[in-house]
Amino acid sequence: MELVLSLGIGVLAAAGVWLMLRPRSFQVALGLSLLSYAVNLFIFAMGRLTVGAPPVLGAGTGIGQDSVFVDDPVTQALVLTALVISFALTALFLVVLLAARGITGSDHVDGREPHPGQQSPGEPHPGRPQP
Amino acid sequence: MTPPMTPPALPPSVAWSDHLVVLPIVLPIAVAGAMFLLDDRRRRLKEALSLATLLALVGIALVLVGRTSAAPEVYRVGNWAAPYGIVLVADRLSAMMLALAGLLGLCALVFSFARWGRAGPRFHGLFLLLLMGVNGAFLTGDLFNLFVFFEVMLAASYGLVLHGSGETRIRAGLGYIAVNLVASLFFLIGVSLVYGTMGTLNMADLARRLAAPGAGELALFEVGCAILGLAFLIKCSAWPLGFWLPTTYAAASAPAAAILAILSKVGVYVVLRLSLLLFGAGLSAGFGQGAILVAGLATIAFGTVGILASRDLTRAAGYAVMISSGTVLAVLGTGSEAALAGALYYLVGSTLAAGALFLLAEILQRGRDPVEAAQPVFADEYRDPFDDADATEVGRAIPAGVAILGVGLLLCTLVLAGVPPLPGFVGKLAIFIGLTAGTVTAAGWCLIACLTLSSLFTLMPMVRLGILNLWVPNDDPPPVLRLSELTALSGLLAACAALALWGGPALAYADATMQWLKAPEAYIAAVLDGGAR
Numbered sequence: 001m002e003l004v005l006s007l008g009i010g011v012l013a014a015a016g017v018w019l020m021l022r023p024r025s026f027q028v029a030l031g032l033s034l035l036s037y038a039v040n041l042f043i044f045a046m047g048r049l050t051v052g053a054p055p056v057l058g059a060g061t062g063i064g065q066d067s068v069f070v071d072d073p074v075t076q077a078l079v080l081t082a083l084v085i086s087f088a089l090t091a092l093f094l095v096v097l098l099a100a101r102g103i104t105g106s107d108h109v110d111g112r113e114p115h116p117g118q119q120s121p122g123e124p125h126p127g128r129p130q131p
Numbered sequence: 132m133t134p135p136m137t138p139p140a141l142p143p144s145v146a147w148s149d150h151l152v153v154l155p156i157v158l159p160i161a162v163a164g165a166m167f168l169l170d171d172r173r174r175r176l177k178e179a180l181s182l183a184t185l186l187a188l189v190g191i192a193l194v195l196v197g198r199t200s201a202a203p204e205v206y207r208v209g210n211w212a213a214p215y216g217i218v219l220v221a222d223r224l225s226a227m228m229l230a231l232a233g234l235l236g237l238c239a240l241v242f243s244f245a246r247w248g249r250a251g252p253r254f255h256g257l258f259l260l261l262l263m264g265v266n267g268a269f270l271t272g273d274l275f276n277l278f279v280f281f282e283v284m285l286a287a288s289y290g291l292v293l294h295g296s297g298e299t300r301i302r303a304g305l306g307y308i309a310v311n312l313v314a315s316l317f318f319l320i321g322v323s324l325v326y327g328t329m330g331t332l333n334m335a336d337l338a339r340r341l342a343a344p345g346a347g348e349l350a351l352f353e354v355g356c357a358i359l360g361l362a363f364l365i366k367c368s369a370w371p372l373g374f375w376l377p378t379t380y381a382a383a384s385a386p387a388a389a390i391l392a393i394l395s396k397v398g399v400y401v402v403l404r405l406s407l408l409l410f411g412a413g414l415s416a417g418f419g420q421g422a423i424l425v426a427g428l429a430t431i432a433f434g435t436v437g438i439l440a441s442r443d444l445t446r447a448a449g450y451a452v453m454i455s456s457g458t459v460l461a462v463l464g465t466g467s468e469a470a471l472a473g474a475l476y477y478l479v480g481s482t483l484a485a486g487a488l489f490l491l492a493e494i495l496q497r498g499r500d501p502v503e504a505a506q507p508v509f510a511d512e513y514r515d516p517f518d519d520a521d522a523t524e525v526g527r528a529i530p531a532g533v534a535i536l537g538v539g540l541l542l543c544t545l546v547l548a549g550v551p552p553l554p555g556f557v558g559k560l561a562i563f564i565g566l567t568a569g570t571v572t573a574a575g576w577c578l579i580a581c582l583t584l585s586s587l588f589t590l591m592p593m594v595r596l597g598i599l600n601l602w603v604p605n606d607d608p609p610p611v612l613r614l615s616e617l618t619a620l621s622g623l624l625a626a627c628a629a630l631a632l633w634g635g636p637a638l639a640y641a642d643a644t645m646q647w648l649k650a651p652e653a654y655i656a657a658v659l660d661g662g663a664r
Contacts, residue, residue, distance in 0.1 A: 020313070025305060032312050039316045039323075046327030074326065078275060082319050085282045089315070092289060093308050099293075100301045109309075111302035 001049055005041065012038035025097045025109050029090065036086035040079050047075030151198070152206040152221045154191050155229055155266035159184055163259035171252050178244055181255045185237040188262065192229035199226045200643070203657050205272075213659045214336040220272040220658055223644040224475075228269045228400055231479050232393045234626055235486045236262050242490050242619035243386035250295040250384060257294070261287035261390060268397050272658055274322050274332040274359075277401065281318065281366075285311050288394060291387040292379060303382035310365065310375045318362035324355025334408055335658035338651055341413040353415055359405075360419055366398030367456040370429035377437060377449035385493030388445065389486040392452050396482055399459050406463060407648045408655075417466070424464025424574055428581055430457025435585040439592050444492030447596055448485055451547045454585055455481035461581070462562055465574045472645040473561025476638055480554030480630050484546035487623035491539050494610050495600045532612035533601065535620075540597050542624050548590035549582075554630040554637075559586065561638060 012034050019031030055073035097107075104111040162184045166177055198204060203222035207213065221229075240258060248254050264284025271277050289311075292304045326332050328348045329340055361372070368376040376395065380388045402423065410418040434453035441447040455478065462474040546555040559582055566575040630637055647653065 020309075028309055032309065032316075035313070035316055039319045042320060043323040046323040048327075074332075075323065078319075078323065078326070081275070081279060085279075086312075086315070089282070089286060089289075089308070089312055092286070093305075093312065096289075096293065096301060096305050096308055100305050103298050103301055109305065111298070111305070 001051070005045055005049065009038050009041045009045070012041070023108055023114070025100065025107050028109060029093055029097055032093065033086075033090050036082075036090065040083055040086075043075055043079050043082060047072035148198075149204075149206070151191060151194060152204050152219050152270065153208070155188055155195075155233075155270065156219075156263055158187060158191075159259040159263040159266070163256045163263065166256035166259065167253065174249065177255045178248065181240055181259060182237075184259060185233065185240050185262075188266070189230065189233035189237055192226060192233045195221050195226040196223075196230055199223055200640075203654065205657050205661050213661070214331055214333045217276060218272040218333065218335075218658055219270045220335075220654070221270055222654060223640070223647050224400070224404065225269045227475070227479070227640070227644065228396070229266055231396070231482060232262060232265045232269070235393050235483065235623070236390055238619040238622045239386040239389040239486065239490070240619075241615050241622065242389065244615040245613040247295065247384050247386050251293075253290070254294055257287045257290040258386075258390065261291060261394075263287075265393055265397055269400060272334050274325060274334065274337075278315075278318055278322055281397075282315060284394065284397065285315070288387075288391060291391070292383045294387050295384040299382045300384075303379045307375055307379040314362045314365040317358050317365070321355050321357075321359030321362060324358065325352060328352040328355060333658070334405070335655040338408050338413070338655050339659060341409055341415065344414065349414055353418055356405075356409070356415075356418065357422075360402065360422075363398045363401045363405075364426060364460075367395045367402065367460065368398075368430070368453050369426040369457065369460055370433040373430065373433075373453055376453060377441075377446050380449040380452065380489070381443070381445040385490050388448070388489040388493075392448075392482055392486045392489065395452055395456050396478065399456050399478065402460065403463060403648075408651045411649060411651055420464055420466055422464075423460050424578075427457045427459070427461025427464050428577060430454070431461060431581050431585050433457075435588045439588050441592060441596070443496060444596050444600060445489060445496070447592060448488040448492055451481070451485045451488060451589070454547075454589070455485060458562070458582065461578050462566075465566065465572065465578060467565050467568075467575065468645050468649050469568055469642075470562045470565030470575075472638070472642040473558055473563075473565050475641040475644060476554065476561060476630075476634075477558025479637075480546055480558055480627055483623050483627050483630075484543050484553075484555065487539065487620055487627070488543045488547070490616070490620055490623070491536060491543060494536060494612060494616060495540075497610060532610055535612060535617065536610060537597070537601050539620050539624060540593075540601065542627065544590065544593040544597065546627050548593060549586040550590065552631055554627055554634070557631055557634045557638070561641075 016031045016033075016035030016038055019027045019034060022028065022031070050071045053071040055071040055076055100111055101107045106113050108114065162180055166180065169177060171177075195204070199221050200223065203220055205213075206219040206221070208217040208219065211217070236258070240255075243254065243258075261284055264280045264282075264287060267280030268277055268284060271280055289304065289308050292307055293300055322332065325337070328351045329337055331337055331340065365372040367373070380391055383391060406419065406423070410416055410420070431454055434450045434457055437450035437453070438447050441450060458481075459474045459478050462470045542553065544550075546553045549555040549559040551557075562582065563579055566579060
């Protein structure tokens with residue numbers, strides 16, 4: 001499980017970083033959300049990995065009995081908070097992205113095309129929808 | 132079955148004044164909540180409500196400055212014991228920063244009454260939410276709550292940067308939001324690493340665990356702290372993490388830019404607080420000091436070059452904010468406590484002056500400022516904010532406005548460039564005296580040289596910009612100064628002057644704050660051992 005989780009975090013973070021360094025603002029938004037998934041998983045991992053353990057102390061579990069079977073509830077609370085915040089702020093980022101696209105007429109992160117008239121082969125022109 | 136932990140019963144001796152510590156957070160968020168329910172066209176009511184809130188916040192901050200001079204006030208939310216519950220701690224440093232934020236906020240708000248409050252929807256609510264986040268960040272004693280307050284503050288600041296709309300603001304806002312979202316992710320990684328290695332997020336508890344040998348996995352903990360530091364250094368726009376600041380602050384509307392000046396100081400405050408609390412002594416003493424010194428020196432250098440190259444006043448003000456953050460960071464990096472007391476004094480003076488400069492710049496460059504009315508989203512928004520019929524009644528134009536603006540610009544320049552007799556000079560002098568007491572290290576000489584050169588190279592472009600904006604004839608209509616704008620400006624500049632006039636008590640306060648900060652045992656004991664009140 002450790003391997004799967006660390007691979008997952010690594011792939012998400014790598015994809016997120018790559019997307020975030022791209023020139024189009026929507027790619028940046030996607031990169032930010034992928035990175036925030038990676039970070040949320042990472043916070044989970046910091047509470048140590050357990051399988052099938054409740055995060056709440058009950059009658060059968062608890063300190064003094066068998067504390068191995070209790071999951072750390074603090075990281076789960078942290079993830080919940082971080083999740084809501086990053087979700088809301090990514091939504092806000094999308095709104096600003098759309099406003100920038102509408103006002104500047106370009107979806108480049110700088111708000112203008114780097115070389116007007118000359119267009120890089122990998123990048124579809126933002127103004128024209130692709131068929 | 133009973134739950135394992137219950138909050139202890141309230142002792143009968145809880146005085147109402149004990150709840151004063153939580154008010155700087157509760158009051159603005161309550162009023163902001165009410166504000167969002169009100170129709171946006173009821174502007175007078177909103178202005179009155181925000182003004183009353185800000186006045187109350189300044190009052191509370193001043194009372195807290197008085198009450199915390201002997202011992203810190205620890206507020207346990209819900210009366211849960213310290214490492215498990217949420218604590219708010221008001222000590223000398225927090226109270227000082229609260230007062231600074233309140234004063235700057237009050238003046239920026241009064242300034243917005245003239246025009247900017249109407250430039251877009253929901254200005255007052257966002258403004259109060261920003262202050263709630265800033266106050267919370269100053270008061271909290273817990274790393275995760277710090278994250279939450281940072282996010283509240285940032286979310287409100289995104290709205291305020293975009294306030295007034297227009298292409299420049301949206302383009303700057305896009306970059307600002309992206310940079311700060313990444314910084315927040317760094318913050319989360321750092322916080323979770325600290326929790327994973329130390330098992331606590333309470334700052335006092337962390338400091339106590341670091342004092343005992345054999346605590347946690349120290350190397351991983353330091354990695355976590357370095358990542359946390361990265362997030363804070365992005366916030367205080369240290370070189371090379373601060374290229375976003377001048378563009379964003381120059382694009383933001385004037386009252387928003389003035390209140391954003393305190394935002395970068397929140398980053399400085401957190402670096403200061405955590406360095407002195409966690410790395411003053413104990414297992415990882417002196418951690419990160421060299422990096423902070425280099426970052427601070429480079430920030431001063433970058434800000435100075437930037438201010439030399441600025442062609443308008445708002446950009447110059449943005450670089451001035453960077454220089455003031457860099458100065459405090461560099462002094463922290465030298466590890467000289469006497470100099471740090473001077474740096475605290477300098478921080479207050481330079482922040483007030485930078486805020487005043489943002490306000491001044493907007494009045495002087497008003498003819499050139501592109502303001503577009505945004506497309507209304509909700510029915511209650513103004514269609515055309517600056518062409519309102521009642522826009523002319525808001526404040527009477529002050530005669531001899533240009534002369535007053537000239538004096539204001541002169542005073543700002545004196546503070547930012549560190550020329551006597553204003554607090555910029557007193558602060559820098561106190562830093563120099565602190566650095567040269569005893570043997571002077573190479574870092575100390577470097578910093579003295581850097582600060583002296585930065586003074587000279589701040590003075591030159593400020594004089595040039597002053598001549599350009601006040602004396603060179605141009606086609607723009609002469610600037611019109613309204614009563615509320617004059618009140619806001621003179622409030623900030625009078626605070627600067629008061630800081631210089633009562634320099635003795637102010638420096639003594641900064642000195643006592645330093646004495647308190649360099650002995651974190653008292654802080655730790657107050658938070659952890661204070662017991663339920």
